[in-house]
Amino acid sequence: MHKRLSKTHLFNLSSLILLCTVRMYCSSPLNKQAQFTRETKTSSVLFLTNSQRKLYTMSANPSFGSDELGISKGTILGDHHMVEAFLGEGSFGVVTRCRDTKNNKTVAVKVNKSDPEILLQAKLEIFILEQLRRLDPDRCNIVEWNGYFLDGERICLNFELLDQSLSDYIGDRNNRGLPMREIRPILNQLANALFHLGSVGIVHADLKPVNIMVVNRSESQVRVKLIDFGIACNTSAVIPGDCVGTIGYCAPEIMLGTPYDEAIDMWSLGLVAVELATGVPLYPGEDDYDVLKFIIETQGQLPDHLLESGLRGPENGQTLFVRLIKEMLALDANQRITPSEALKHPFFNPGLSRRTPSPM
Numbered sequence: 122m123h124k125r126l127s128k129t130h131l132f133n134l135s136s137l138i139l140l141c142t143v144r145m146y147c148s149s150p151l152n153k154q155a156q157f158t159r160e161t162k163t164s165s166v167l168f169l170t171n172s173q174r175k176l177y178t179m180s181a182n183p184s185f186g187s188d189e190l191g192i193s194k195g196t197i198l199g200d201h202h203m204v205e206a207f208l209g210e211g212s213f214g215v216v217t218r219c220r221d222t223k224n225n226k227t228v229a230v231k232v233n234k235s236d237p238e239i240l241l242q243a244k245l246e247i248f249i250l251e252q253l254r255r256l257d258p259d260r261c262n263i264v265e266w267n268g269y270f271l272d273g274e275r276i277c278l279n280f281e282l283l284d285q286s287l288s289d290y291i292g293d294r295n296n297r298g299l300p301m302r303e304i305r306p307i308l309n310q311l312a313n314a315l316f317h318l319g320s321v322g323i324v325h326a327d328l329k330p331v332n333i334m335v336v337n338r339s340e341s342q343v344r345v346k347l348i349d350f351g352i353a354c355n356t357s358a359v360i361p362g363d364c365v366g367t368i369g370y371c372a373p374e375i376m377l378g379t380p381y382d383e384a385i386d387m388w389s390l391g392l393v394a395v396e397l398a399t400g401v402p403l404y405p406g407e408d409d410y411d412v413l414k415f416i417i418e419t420q421g422q423l424p425d426h427l428l429e430s431g432l433r434g435p436e437n438g439q440t441l442f443v444r445l446i447k448e449m450l451a452l453d454a455n456q457r458i459t460p461s462e463a464l465k466h467p468f469f470n471p472g473l474s475r476r477t478p479s480p481m
Contacts, residue, residue, distance in 0.1 A: 189234075190214060190215060190232065190234065190275075192204060192215060192217065192232065194206070197222075198217070198219060198230060198232065198270075198272045198277055199270040199271065199272050199277060200270075201221055201222040201223045202219040202220070202221055202222070202228070202230055202270075202277070202279075203219060203220050203222055204217045204218075204219055204230075205217075205218045205219060205220055205227070206218040208229060212239075213231075213233050213234065213239050213242070213243075213351065214231070214232045214233045214234045214239070214275070215231075215232050216229060216230070216231050216232070217229070217230050217232060218230075218282060227282050228267060228279055228280065228281065228282050229279075229280045229281065229282045229283070230277050230278065230279055230280070231277065231278040231280065232272065232275055232277050233275055233276045233277070233278070234275065235273070235274040235275050240274075240276060242351065243276040243278070244276070245354075246278065246350055246351050246353070247269055247276075247278070249323060249350045249353045249354070249355075250266045250278070250350060252321055252323060252355075253266065253321065253323070253350070254266070255321060256317050256320075256321065258281075258346070261313065261314060261317035262310045262311065262313050262314040262317075262344075262345060262346050262347060263314055263317070263318070263346055263347050263348075264280050264281060264283065264334065264346050264347065264348040265280065265281040266278065266279070266280055267279040267280065267281065280348070283334035283335070283336055283346060283348070284334065284335045284336060284337050284338050285334065285335050285338060286330060286331050286332075286333065286334055286335070287307070287330040287331075287333040287334070287335060287345060287393075287397075288329075288330035288331045288333075290335050290338065290343075291330065291396065291397065291400055294400070295400070296400035296401060297400045298397065298398045298399045298400040299397050299398070299400075301398075303343055303397075304394070304397045304398060306342060306343060307343055307345055307397060308390070308393075308394055308397070310344065310345050311328075311333065311345065311347065311390055311393065312390065314346070314347040315328075315383070315386050315387060315390060318347075318383065318386070319356075319383050322355050322356045322357065323350075323353055323354070323355060323356065323383075324353060324354055324355075324356055324359060324381075324382065324383045324385065324386060325347065325350065325353050325386050326352045326353055326354065326365040326366055326385065326386070327349060327351070327352050327353075327365065327366050327367060327370075327389075328347070328370065328386050328389035328390060328393065329367055329369075329370045329389060329392075329393065330393060330396060332347065332348050332349040333345050333346070333347060333348070333393070334346050334347075334348050352365050352366075356382050356383055359380070359381055359382065361378060361379060361380045361381065365385075366385070366389070368406060368407070368408060368409065368412060369392070369402050369404050369405060369406055369412055370389045370392050370393075370402075371385070371388075371389075371409075371412070372384065372385040372388035372389070373388075373413070373416060373423060373427060374427065376409040376412065376413060377427060379427060392404065403415075403419075404416060441466070441467050441468035442468055444466075444468070445458070445463070445466050445468045448462075448463075448466075449463070
């Protein structure tokens with residue numbers, strides 16, 4: 122059971138109203154669609170944690186690969202990539218371990234489904250990966266991309282094969298956390314990766330332990346690389362209000378729908394740092410409401426400017442709802458909104474009811 126809010130906690134009124142309206146948003150049909158979009162986008166993970174493998178019923182020859190994509194052990198992808206094993210899967214398709222029969226090298230191949238939307242997403246990922254070619258993958262702690270090839274109508278992305286996810290690396294220690302001598306170099310390498318992503322104007326947008334790979338766990342000095350640029354984008358192309366990232370690792374500005382930049386990746390890295398030390402996520406939750414509740418409980422009220430501009434865009438129904446309640450609950454009776462003023466409040470604009478989710 123997760124810890125509940127203590128009655129002795131004092132919260133800023135705006136933060137309390139925010140939680141109520143976010144709860145309203147999380148239960149609305151609008152959010153269910155947005156959540157589906159987020160899950161679809163973030164399902165492009167290259168590798169899965171042990172728990173996720175159970176969820177996806179991974180096996181040496183998963184039914185997903187055989188039934189939907191017609192891929193099994195021994196399948197030749199493209200002209201010369203023979204499938205040896207399955208590393209992960211998601212709504213995008215599957216990730217396989219392949220042997221290049223031309224040079225006998227083993228690589229990781231992300232096989233995208235031929236669905237038009239997934240093909241578009243794959244092309245956008247290639248667009249980002251092409252920009253990352255300017256960076257040295259070893260020096261910058263990012264996965265090395267070897268290009269792409271076609272398998273029929275499917276786009277296959279070819280990556281270097283890495284050892285295991287940071288999530289599994291933590292899990293191998295029974296989720297008790299890592300010693301500081303290991304945490305320090307891992308965080309240093311990830312900060313280095315974010316520095317170099319920023320230097321080419323790219324936001325990763327889904328940094329979490331499962332998207333960080335240990336290069337070789339047998340090495341005395343742990344080396345890590347950032348993977349999965351499936352929802353990465355240029356800083357100049359971010360869309361405020363777009364649902365990106367994974368619940369529990371998203372920055373507040375993502376949950377509130379305000380403009381964001383590469384700073385969202387640093388927020389996620391902070392949460393990864395805690396998880397490295399403790400072995401468990403800092404902000405567990407099933408939706409944005411749960412996560413925001415934990416954030417406010419541990420860090421206090423959110424900045425007023427973030428609250429005023431938040432809730433999925435300027436001057437939408439939820440933003441106006443917060444403003445109306447604050448005016449109704451003004452401590453100074455002389456400043457409290459009157460019935461006539463309330464009736465003229467923009468929250469009651471008839472046009473809002475057609476695009477604002479119902480509280481129920």
